Amino acid sequence: VTEHPLARLVREALVWNDQQRPRSQQRGPGFSSLGGCARRVWHECRHDEPCNHDLECMAAVMGTALHGAFETAIERYAKLHSLDIRFEVPLRLPAIDLTGSADIVHPPELDDIKTTTLKSLAWYRKHGAPRNNVWQAQAYAMAWNLERPDDPVEHVNLIYIPRDGHFSDVYVYQMPYESDIAEQAVRWFEDIAAADEAPAPEKDDSYCSRFCPFFGELCPGAPRAQDAVHDDPWYEEAAAIYYSYRTHLRQENEGAKAELMEAPDGRYGRYTVRHKNGQYGPYVEVRQA
Numbered sequence: 001v002t003e004h005p006l007a008r009l010v011r012e013a014l015v016w017n018d019q020q021r022p023r024s025q026q027r028g029p030g031f032s033s034l035g036g037c038a039r040r041v042w043h044e045c046r047h048d049e050p051c052n053h054d055l056e057c058m059a060a061v062m063g064t065a066l067h068g069a070f071e072t073a074i075e076r077y078a079k080l081h082s083l084d085i086r087f088e089v090p091l092r093l094p095a096i097d098l099t100g101s102a103d104i105v106h107p108p109e110l111d112d113i114k115t116t117t118l119k120s121l122a123w124y125r126k127h128g129a130p131r132n133n134v135w136q137a138q139a140y141a142m143a144w145n146l147e148r149p150d151d152p153v154e155h156v157n158l159i160y161i162p163r164d165g166h167f168s169d170v171y172v173y174q175m176p177y178e179s180d181i182a183e184q185a186v187r188w189f190e191d192i193a194a195a196d197e198a199p200a201p202e203k204d205d206s207y208c209s210r211f212c213p214f215f216g217e218l219c220p221g222a223p224r225a226q227d228a229v230h231d232d233p234w235y236e237e238a239a240a241i242y243y244s245y246r247t248h249l250r251q252e253n254e255g256a257k258a259e260l261m262e263a264p265d266g267r268y269g270r271y272t273v274r275h276k277n278g279q280y281g282p283y284v285e286v287r288q289a
Ligand code: SF4
Pocket: 037, 038, 039, 040, 041, 200, 201, 202, 203, 204, 207, 208, 212, 213, 214, 215, 216, 219, 220, 221, 222
């Protein structure tokens, strides 16, 4: 498809602007790396130079812009009403030398704002927040509690704001702070950072080529092995929902599809998941194995 000159101008300006942010220029891992692709984290730990510059970053650019707008609004509102809330709180986890900023802290609560889509929200409401979001927020809480044990965080909230929804769709996923979960995330990271060899690729090229800066020379992505058998109840349930879409609500079905876009090809229980490229772009196909 030929890109209109004005569409190219919009894309180039937004991407360039996003790349100027300190977080975009940071090479190393951040709190948001916890629970993601292990191979990607391994490259981040080595501060490898990205080799894939043709990334699809529309969702990330919009998420950053909305995130900034929400924070400015909440900060001004809190000042006006004398609310005791801290924003963009710099935190560090010394055990794994991870630095980052928690969006909002008002002990005993810590909040992390996530922009998402309605279809992902439908999935999170039913199945809970994704592991990497949970690990990230719990790790922020751990870092805060290590630095300020006299004023601890006891509850962690993930505030999901859909880019394509209404205010009534905003969803808050609440959890108690659980040091066990944060420690699990830390151990996962430590093992990857200490590995001499790169972990096996976890995602296939349908995902990697669009979203991972290390795809190509540094990582080939996982082979699309339809025969690979995965023990992953999360993706297995998504495959079951997507396969029997007629019996599920449209939004739940769309949420399952969004999850499966990131699943490696292969078998999940009774289902086979395969990524394909169609006339309108990549899509996912689920069949009964
Ligand atoms: S290219 Fe894919 S498998 Fe490799 S590090 Fe990136 S996300 Fe992981």
